[in-house]
Amino acid sequence: MAEVDDAPVIVCSAPGSFARSVLAERHPALIEQVRDAFPWSPERHRALDALLRSSTEGVIEPLGPHAHDRERWDAWGAEHFGRSWFDVPFLWSESYFYRLLLEAVGYFGPGPWQGIDPFAPFKRAELRGSLVDDELAALDVLARRPVAERAAAYLHGSLWGNRADLSFTVGSQTADGGTDAGGTEERSGEDPPPLVADDSEVLWSLLPTGDSPGAARTVHVIADNSGRELIPDLVLIDHLLESGRADDVVLHVKPYPYYVSDATMADAVDCARRLAQASGEAGEAGRRLWAAMGDGRLAVRAHGFFCAPFPYAEMPDELRRQFDGAALTIVKGDLNYRRLVGDRLWSPTASFAGLTAHFPGPVAALRTLKSDVIVGLEPRTVARLEDAAGDGTGRAWRTSGTHGLVQVRT
Numbered sequence: 001m002a003e004v005d006d007a008p009v010i011v012c013s014a015p016g017s018f019a020r021s022v023l024a025e026r027h028p029a030l031i032e033q034v035r036d037a038f039p040w041s042p043e044r045h046r047a048l049d050a051l052l053r054s055s056t057e058g059v060i061e062p063l064g065p066h067a068h069d070r071e072r073w074d075a076w077g078a079e080h081f082g083r084s085w086f087d088v089p090f091l092w093s094e095s096y097f098y099r100l101l102l103e104a105v106g107y108f109g110p111g112p113w114q115g116i117d118p119f120a121p122f123k124r125a126e127l128r129g130s131l132v133d134d135e136l137a138a139l140d141v142l143a144r145r146p147v148a149e150r151a152a153a154y155l156h157g158s159l160w161g162n163r164a165d166l167s168f169t170v171g172s173q174t175a176d177g178g179t180d181a182g183g184t185e186e187r188s189g190e191d192p193p194p195l196v197a198d199d200s201e202v203l204w205s206l207l208p209t210g211d212s213p214g215a216a217r218t219v220h221v222i223a224d225n226s227g228r229e230l231i232p233d234l235v236l237i238d239h240l241l242e243s244g245r246a247d248d249v250v251l252h253v254k255p256y257p258y259y260v261s262d263a264t265m266a267d268a269v270d271c272a273r274r275l276a277q278a279s280g281e282a283g284e285a286g287r288r289l290w291a292a293m294g295d296g297r298l299a300v301r302a303h304g305f306f307c308a309p310f311p312y313a314e315m316p317d318e319l320r321r322q323f324d325g326a327a328l329t330i331v332k333g334d335l336n337y338r339r340l341v342g343d344r345l346w347s348p349t350a351s352f353a354g355l356t357a358h359f360p361g362p363v364a365a366l367r368t369l370k371s372d373v374i375v376g377l378e379p380r381t382v383a384r385l386e387d388a389a390g391d392g393t394g395r396a397w398r399t400s401g402t403h404g405l406v407q408v409r410t
C-alpha cells in the first residue's frame with residue numbers, strides 16, 4: 001500500500017478490484033432495476049440501453065448539447081471524454097454515471113418524466129418497511145436510559161444506519177414495496193461489530209452541553225443515504241438540539257438523486273414525516289424536528305457540489321465559507337469519506353488529521369467501510385483486521401460494510 005505522498009488515485013481498471021466490480025457489475029444491475037421500476041417509454045428504454053453499452057464497453061461522452069449543466073460537466077470532464085470508463089478516477093466515473101442515468105430517464109426534462117426520482121420506489125419500500133418500525137420503537141426503550149448512554153446510542157444509530165445503503169444492495173432487492181429493502185444485516189457477524197477507530201469522546205468534547213458564551217453553536221451534517229440512515233441522523237440532530245449541544249443544525253442533502261439512496265430534500269421531508277407520524281418518542285422527535293425546520297434551528301441545504309465528482313479539498317469557496325465557524329461538521333457515510341480524505345489507496349495508517357486539514361473547521365466522519373479507502377488506523381488494528389479477514393485477500397473488511405468508524409479532526 002502506497003505512502004501518503006504518492007498514494008494512487010483509485011481507478012476501475014485493476015482486475016478483481018472493488019472499484020471495477022462497481023462499474024462492471026453493480027452499474028449494469030442498477031440500470032436493469034431502474035428499468036423494471038417504471039413503465040418507461042420506448043425512448044427511455046433506448047436511452048437506458050445506450051447507457052448500458054457506453055458504460056460497460058464504450059468511452060465517456062460529453063453530455064448532450066441541451067443539457068442544463070453541459071458547460072459544468074464539460075469543464076469537469078475535459079480530460080476524461082473519449083477514454084474508457086475504467087481508466088478514469090473511480091470517484092469521477094461513478095458520479096458521471098449517476099448524472100447520465102438521470103439523463104436517460106428524463107429526470108432533467110423537458111418532458112413528462114422531469115423530476116421523477118428513478119430510485120424513489122426503492123427508497124419508499126425501505127421507508128415503509130417493518131425494519132424502520134422496529135428501529136423507531138426502540139427509541140421508546142432508549143428514552144428510559146441515562147442521557148450519556150442515549151447520546152452514545154444516537155451516535156451509533158447514525159453511524160450504523162450507514163449500512164443501509166441501497167446502492168450496496170443493488171441486485172438483492174425489488175421496488176415492489178412488499179419487502180424491506182435493507183438486506184445489509186446479514187453482512188455482519190457481530191452486531192454491531194467493534195469500531196476500527198473510535199474518537200467519540202473527542203466528538204462529544206467539541207459539543208459540550210450547557211451555556212457557552214459567544215456565537216451560536218452550529219453543527220453541520222453532510223447527509224448520506226435516506227431512509228434507514230437519515231432517520232437515525234435526524235434522531236441524532238434532534239438530540240443535539242434538545243440537549244443544547246447545538247443551537248442550530250444545517251443538514252446538507254443532494255440536489256438530485258444520486259448513488260441510489262442518497263438523501264434529497266424530498267427524502268428529508270419524507271423521513272421527517274415518517275418520524276413525526278410515528279407514536280412514542282420517535283413521533284415526539286419528529287414533531288420537534290418539524291418545528292425546528294419551521295423556526296430555522298434546522299436548515300436543509302442542497303449545494304450542487306454535493307453531486308460533484310471531486311474530493312472536498314476542491315470545494316468551492318462559497319461552500320467552504322458555510323462550514324467556517326461551525327462547532328463541528330459531521331460527514332456521513334462511505335462516499336463522503338472518500339471525498340473527505342481523497343479517493344486514493346492510502347496507507348491505512350496515514351494521518352486522518354493530515355488528510356482532512358483542508359476541511360474548514362472540526363470534522364467528524366461516521367462511516368461504515370464500503371470501499372478501499374481507509375486512513376487513520378493504528379498499526380495493530382490493521383494487523384488484527386488483516387489477520388481476521390481469513391478470506392485469502394485480507395481486504396473484505398474494507399469493502400463489506402461490516403466495520404465502522406468514528407474519526408474526528410479538531
Ligand SMILES: O=P(O)(O)OC[C@@]1(O)O[C@H](CO)[C@@H](O)[C@@H]1O
Nearest residue numbers: 022165168333334335336370371
Ligand atoms: O456513501 P455510502 O452510501 O456509504 O456508500 C456508497 C457506496 O456504496 O457506493 C460506492 C459503490 O457504488 C462505494 O464506494 C460506497 O461504498
